[in-house]
Amino acid sequence: MSVTSQPRSLAPIRAKLSNGATIVAKETRKTPAVSLNVAVRAGSICDPPDFLGATNVLSRVIDRGTELRSAEAIAEDLDGPPEAP
Numbered sequence: 001m002s003v004t005s006q007p008r009s010l011a012p013i014r015a016k017l018s019n020g021a022t023i024v025a026k027e028t029r030k031t032p033a034v035s036l037n038v039a040v041r042a043g044s045i046c047d048p049p050d051f052l053g054a055t056n057v058l059s060r061v062i063d064r065g066t067e068l069r070s071a072e073a074i075a076e077d078l079d080g081p082p083e084a085p
Helices: 054-064 071-077
Strands: 002-004 013-016 022-025
Touching: 054 071
Parallel strands: none
Antiparallel strands: 002 013, 013 022
């Protein structure tokens, strides 16, 4: 992991992990809490050139279902079986 060192200030610290992910962190001691935001390069920009619109179709199917399967049934299949107590 490489960290861009900066003098202690209000500026966040930026680090690049070995897997290529970039982490931006800022410490504050005013509130004892952790807040996470994740941004992923995904969506229609990742559609294959021969299947433009695939992400849009997939998101609509997950949100609305199809003629044969409801959105709830699709969500349950994506979540997997319930865990045993």
